[in-house]
Every structure is written in C-alpha cells, then in structure tokens.
Amino acid sequence: AQSVTQPDIHITVSEGASLELRCNYSYGATPYLFWYVQSPGQGLQLLLKYFSGDTLVQGIKGFEAEFKRSQSSFNLRKPSVHWSDAAEYFCAVGARNQGGKLIFGQGTELSVKP
C-alpha cells in the first residue's frame, strides 16, 4: 500500500540556519511527489512538486527538494530559514490511476527561533 512517512513531528531551527525536512514514501512505481505548507489558520499552499526529469526541484519561497529513488525519499531543504517559514509542512504522494488522490504524511511542524 502507498504511504508517506515524515519522521519528524516537530523541528525547531534558528533563523538563518539551514533546514531539511525528511519525507519517505512507499509506492510501487515512480511517484508524483509534492510538498505543501500550511500556515496557521490557512489552507495548504503548494511549495513544489516532482513528476519526472531532474531530481532536484526548485519551489517557491526559496525551497528545494531532491527525489532519491534509491532511498525512497523526497526531502525538503532551505539554505536559510526566515521567521515567516514557521508553519506545518506536508509531504504527499500522488496515486496514479486512483482518482487523483493525494496520500499525505503526518506533517512536520516547524518552529523558528529568533
């Protein structure tokens, strides 16, 4: 069965420090992969997505993610975190031929220290 695991429930980083949020997936074929961000009281905003091609994907707000098939991972990175990045981040895999369903991880809450 398809699944997504985000091992870190909560991460705290200092402003200006680098960030890496982990995401591991289980899927039988090449997946469609997404990272969404949810700011407090807001809906989900797409940060970036991977469908095929270059395994390093650039997104909005300075985020990037790298697809590593051998590790079944799609980790999200940012070189320098800003206080406004504090939010909850969700990794998701798109299930092909299953009605467009997105399978989400449990989410990682990011706190940013001044």
Add this chain to the structure above:
Amino acid sequence: EAQVTQNPRYLITVTGKKLTVTCSQNMNHEYMSWYRQDPGLGLRQIYYSMNVEVTDKGDVPEGYKVSRKEKRNFPLILESPSPNQTSLYFCASSQSGGAKLETQYFGPGTRLLVL
C-alpha cells in the same frame, strides 16, 4: 482571483443535526475532492469527483455524502454528524485527476466541532 472557497469556516453543532459544508472553485476545474485533517494523521481523502455527476469514495467516506450537480460546486454533507467527525476539512480542486495527476488547489479549511 483563482481560488477555492469553503463555507462556513467554523462550525459548532450537535450530534445528529444534519449539516452541509459548501465548496466552490472558479478555475473551471474538472476534479474536486474533500479531505479531513486530524492531528498525527495528516490529510485523508473522503470523497472525490472526476467531473459533474461523477463521484467516488476516498479512504474515509463513512458518515459523509457528496454531490456534484455543477462543475464549480462540491458540497460535503453530514447527514447525522457524530463527535468522531470533529475535524478540519479541506476542499481541493485540479484541472483533472486520474492518470495525469495535476496540482491540487486547496480551500482555506472548515473547522467542525460536533458535540
């Protein structure tokens, strides 16, 4: 502005009192979907619709109904709400679903409390 809207944003109700959460998109998207978000579980799909008059169950459809009479609207109906349906609900839409999975756009969410 392209957007997905949901109403109401917050709702407190009592067990057994029928309610409807509306969802509307102005992007002429064919595909619409409902998710619920619970702590530690992420988002789980309730129902989805590939197009008008076409709906199907997601992973957690029990206790919910949907309809798709118009392309832009996809209401979520709770005929007899129970406390375990207390959750944060999101509507989403995309140009199309299926094999060619495309970016889904999410509404702002509806926070439901069932007493």
